[in-house]
Amino acid sequence: MEYYKNFFKNREYRILFSGAVFFLLFSLIIQYKTSFYVTRSISEPVTDIILSNTRVYDVGLIFVYGALILTLFATFIGFRQINYAPFVMKSIALFTLIRSFFVSLTHISPFPTRVVIESSIFTHPWFSGIFTGNDLFFSGHTGVPFLLALIFWENKNLRTIFLGFSILFAAVVLLGHLHYSIDVASAYFITYTIFHLCKFLFKKDWKLFTEK
16 A cells, blocks of 8 residues: 555656546547447448358357456556556557547448347446447457557566457457458557557656556
8 A cells, every 4th residue: 555655645646647547538438429429420331351251159248248357457457556557548548539530430330240249238328329339440359458468568478468368359359240350450550559659649657657
């Protein structure tokens, strides 16, 4: 507990941390509004070289609860060393904003044959209309764990775990026909760029992150 108190006694850290929290909340609000906008503006599906040649698999449990496990694990890691938290939160927030922008530009309908996600998490009234699967480009399930792998690249164990999550989710969303193949493939290139943008834009947070 004393370890955390020492950080929060520091005014500069409090500013970085609170800024990260507000930035993350802001990005989630934008994502919320974008989801409804895309649902209203949806168009027609297209063919896909992978999805058109594979049958759909029921991957709903992995898609939902795998993401929940990733979120809880990333939160634990981000707050285990409190100097990690500002950069991790701001990176995820920027990822969310950029993805929301891309999603707002692309209104392709989900692939016709796809697994129906049935979960008490997604069917709760709070989430009504959000998790419809219309926010396709690019894949957040693939991109977020890859972003975390890049952030924790120097830690071999965490890098392996987060890369494992990313590869697993890439396979899951394709097998469930929840994303087009371009959504998955592009996620790696876009996320790599986002990571380097974060290092440039959030220099103080990155410096704090790399301190031992």
